[in-house]
Amino acid sequence: MDILSSLARKNDTKMVLLVMDGLGGLPCKETGLTELETAKTPNLDRLVPKSSCGQMHPIAPGITAGSGPAHLGLFGYDPLQHNIGRGVLSALGLDLDLGPDDVACRINFATMRDGKIVDRRAGRIPTEECARLCKILSGIKMEGVEITVAPEMQHRAAVVFRGEGLWGAVTDSDPQKEGLAPLTMQPLNPESKRMADIANAFVEEAKRALKDEPVANMILMRGFDKSPAIATVSELYGIRAAAIATYPMYRGLAKLVGMNVVTGVKTLDEEIKALADCFADYDYFFIHAKYTDSSGEDGDFDRKVSVIEEVDDLIPSILDLRPDVFVVTGDHSTPASLKGHSWHPVPVLLHATTARWDTWLTSFGEGQCARGSLGTFESRHLMALMLAHAQRLAKYGA
């Protein structure tokens, strides 16, 4: 990546990265075709023989990527070198304002009896109940620190601590097993002592505030972290980047690496409209389509097929903008048959006037892309390829 930075130069080209979250799949046992191969994607299929195709490992062969590392890879970062704490991902996912000096942490509501945790998930209380309890916790006042608590799903929540001299190297209070008492949180370095003290005091306050709750009468904390200090894509590659995503976490990840987040976008159609609206203002556009992943997570093969077809419908509107480099891929695989993220490589298509043509391929799918001219590579090389095809990288050595 140091090399990329030293070679990067500016020009007037436009690069578009369309990410279908969890795009990669596994074959339906009857047809042998994956979700993507089953979907009717005439627009993408038309591009394929005049594009370079391949497949990417989000991290490395066999490694299943979470959304954080998977996207960092797509943006050109080595996901193994830039770890984002769970607390930070949760906070980003809730659209919480997370400054560079803030510390974020995950919260589980739990049930405690006689000083021991008897249910680490408080019977998976409803999300509305969680929201009500978060409001109570947000009312906790501590000197010199601003506390924001927001509900995730069921018993899960996130908290952001803002104040001077806070560091995130703090152990969890979650004992990971029922029948044990919550742990006292410990600083892992001297700088983090203040954060650990505040966290322990916060748990005491929370215990007091929740003491009359029938189920969720305690909290467990884990995954303390600050936003990682990451060089921005503009510092690294000299690009002005825009992120267009309907889900907060992806907007948050893009913001982390210095992209400008386009706001007020709620549907895929609005995403493409937003792309057109700001096309003159940026060099690089990250467009995120969420529902390929959610349908995969739900194990709904047919719905994932439909979502892919909906995305395919929008391809002509993107091409009308005449981007110099257009990439379609996923951040990782989410096969419906596995109901979750998987380690399988994701297909990738790169369309540019500077690209070779995979004339022997006929449609966009895992099997076809596995025979494409880009070969199989790690996602973190995609940014270099996009910059190269945009002719934004100088020659290395004479």
Place this chain on the structure above:
Amino acid sequence: MDILSSLARKNDTKMVLLVMDGLGGLPCKETGLTELETAKTPNLDRLVPKSSCGQMHPIAPGITAGSGPAHLGLFGYDPLQHNIGRGVLSALGLDLDLGPDDVACRINFATMRDGKIVDRRAGRIPTEECARLCKILSGIKMEGVEITVAPEMQHRAAVVFRGEGLWGAVTDSDPQKEGLAPLTMQPLNPESKRMADIANAFVEEAKRALKDEPVANMILMRGFDKSPAIATVSELYGIRAAAIATYPMYRGLAKLVGMNVVTGVKTLDEEIKALADCFADYDYFFIHAKYTDSSGEDGDFDRKVSVIEEVDDLIPSILDLRPDVFVVTGDHSTPASLKGHSWHPVPVLLHATTARWDTWLTSFGEGQCARGSLGTFESRHLMALMLAHAQRLAKYGA
């Protein structure tokens, strides 16, 4: 590479590496075929289904390689770990004798007025004019140091300083912008102080010697460097290597890694004749064909096609020598449509009795090689493959 060295063993096999400079290309918009795919290459095509094919990244995906790093990769070195200074490449390109303790540097003739550089290129003086001025500079005498100045093209030249205790960590005198005074050259470490002092004194002498020139009345210096200390291919792999190239820079690069340079070769035909003449004397032969690159740089698709066809004509003469391992590839891509080096991977063909057969392939070209059994890999692994197919590498571990 450390592993390779520890596994390398000697035998009587012969390995031939035929490099068509800048071989990789991009499709003609009408036919969808690259220069190589357009060329009629019956001899190479006949080899393909009885060879292993693939494609190589000279450095990494998306990175465009200069000739120096690209060739180091082919010879088994990591181009990112062995950087060759511009001064050294220039000196090698001019066939200057560059010993391990010499320091080389590039010179620009420039125009100075009132102590400021008003033209960093001295109006791009003709090369003959440059040659005349280089002779003047070669006459400069300084105690304890031998100075050789040789003309490149137009305003460009190279200088080699030979003497005791010279080191190349010296800043440039070129201010990079017109309207500024030349910079005093500074040592970047204590060992390089003597070189910096000599260089500054040399510029003063040059200024005096050129003071009556109407245009080129000053020099700017940049890219100080020594030959990198590189272990030779004979030390690393136990091979006796010969380099056959018509262009000085490639001979120089080969010399850098300890190859014996065959002299007096001016054409492709003479290269193949030279190969036959010295075939008994070496284990490894690097043959360099230059004009695929130059025609690509000129943007001349058709001429590049012809050059490739000329090289194909010579394949039978090479095969007649019955090399145990025969590799045909490029150092990087130089598509005519881009008129310069590019990042696209280069096709590679490996023919050996120990090689698998890519029976499903029918001709030598980018698209076919992308589907070959060697897959896509970095050039720096090619040397290991050649040694392996020559059965010159012992087993790793029991």
